[in-house]
Structures are given as C-alpha cells and as structure tokens.
Amino acid sequence: MTIKPDIEEGRRPQVLSLEGGCRPAGSLVPEASEELRAPEERFAALCKALGHPARVRIMRLLLSVDSCVCGDIVEQLPLAQSTVSQHLKVLKEAGLVEGVIDGPRTCYGVNREALAELKDLADTLL
C-alpha cells in the first residue's frame, strides 16, 4: 500500500474499507484493532449480499426446496434469466450459496454454515 498518496488533490477514489483510518490514538471505545474489524467487514459483506429482495427471495426458495433448484428460480421471479444469474453470483461470492454443475444445469443450495455465520455475527456484533 501507499503506492501513491492520492490521485491528485480531489476526493479519494472510493476507499470503502476504512481499515487504515487516520486516528493516531485516543480511541473512545476499547476495541477497534485490525483483528476485530474483520468480523465487521464480513458481516457487512453478508448483509450487503442479502440487501436485495430478489436475493432474499432466492435464498428462501433454495431453503424451501432444500436441494437444487436451477432455472426454476428464474420462473419464480419476475426477472430475466441473466439478472437472476447475476444475483446468484452475488450470493455465491458472499459464500451464501453454492452451485454444483450437474450436466447441462447447475444445482444451487444454501450454504448452511454461512447462514449460521451470519446469525452468529449478528448476535456477536449487534
């Protein structure tokens, strides 16, 4: 890091991680170390992935049938196939769902561990 101090003079180009900060000391709150910041970011990432009604819906669909649905998800949503595929990608990248390629189709399922992680983080952090 610190490749360049900044772009030029204007606003910084999306930091979005707020890990460094600028405070030298004098934290009002005891924690705030590197270690304890990671769970917050993980929790935020999980929440962000669930922060769209279509994705909550997809999660529930997958939970309700418990095994793989695939293109069935598309039928359940008023969205184009490509859009649903995108939403699945977001959920997959957050680790909330897993996809298993099965012949010409892909079977998705909820990652129960990630779901447990989410609830655990919610209880721990908030």
Add this chain to the structure above:
Amino acid sequence: MTIKPDIEEGRRPQVLSLEGGCRPAGSLVPEASEELRAPEERFAALCKALGHPARVRIMRLLLSVDSCVCGDIVEQLPLAQSTVSQHLKVLKEAGLVEGVIDGPRTCYGVNREALAELKDLADTLL
C-alpha cells in the same frame, strides 16, 4: 402509479421491488403472496442498511456507549462529517437508529426493537 407505461421502449427504469411479477399461477413454492413478501423486503432493507462496514461500525459504537454519541462517531471513523451524517441517515431511515436533538447536537442511539426485528426476521426467513 401507472402514470406512464414506461419511459419509451428500452429496459424498465429500475423496478427493484419485484412485487408485481408476471407469473399468473403455478408457483412451485406454496407461499409467495403479497403478505408474505413484505417481511422479505423489510429484511432486505435492514440488511442493505447494514451492508456497509462503516454502518456496522456505527451501530457497534452506539451500542457500546449505549447512550448518545454524536460527533464522537465522526472521530471514531476515518470519514468526513458529512459522510458520517449520510450513513446515520441511512441507518435512521431503516429504523435502526434514532436521533434525539439535544441543543446544538444530536444524540443517536440504537433502536433495540429494530435490532430484534432483524434477528427475528433472520431466524424466521432464513
């Protein structure tokens, strides 16, 4: 609503609520009525509000001091005052925090009910 059918002919300008849908019948999953869709949207809205590390952080700061902090939040984050104010607004609009004006400053606090609602929805829906 239905002021105009659509802008012109291109893609629709961000539906983002998927309430209507286009399915006439034949749902694969039993539920999917209007009533049961609301909690999903509420949950998504809460998650969206928490879908940024700065906002998770703010929530934790407010919980840790349990009463109002105010500009202290700004000191705890590597963000400008206006940015923090924006994040607080997002949390406030989701109902997760409440602000009480106290003289020249505003005291924020976590809305514990909304927090309970979040956890409850997580357990119920997922």
Add this chain to the structure above:
DNA sequence: ATCGTAAATCGTAGATAAACGATATAAGGA
C-alpha cells in the same frame, strides 16, 4: 444581535449495482 459549534443538506464526481438483451459456453440427445 453576533459568534461559534454541531449537524444536516447540497452539489458533484466517481464507483457499483441492477436490469436487460444478445451472445457464448457446455453438456445431452438426435
């Protein structure tokens, strides 16, 4: 009435997200 401080809002730039259609990829069956 004026000043200073705290917070909100405005205006703006750049990054991401969401949606679509079109196209590409991959596997199974004819």
Add this chain to the structure above:
DNA sequence: TCCTTATATCGTTTATCTACGATTTACGAT
C-alpha cells in the same frame, strides 16, 4: 455431428451509493 437446453458472461444503460467540500440550519453563549 448438429440441435436443444441450461447457465454464464458480455455490453450497455440507468440508478444508486459513497465520498468529499461547501453551505445551511439550529442552538447556546457572548
């Protein structure tokens, strides 16, 4: 081999988010 089907990816457009500085608003104190 050549369709067909199922997903994924690409390219694009529009909307929203994130961040900032500058300004405005609202108090309290002088």
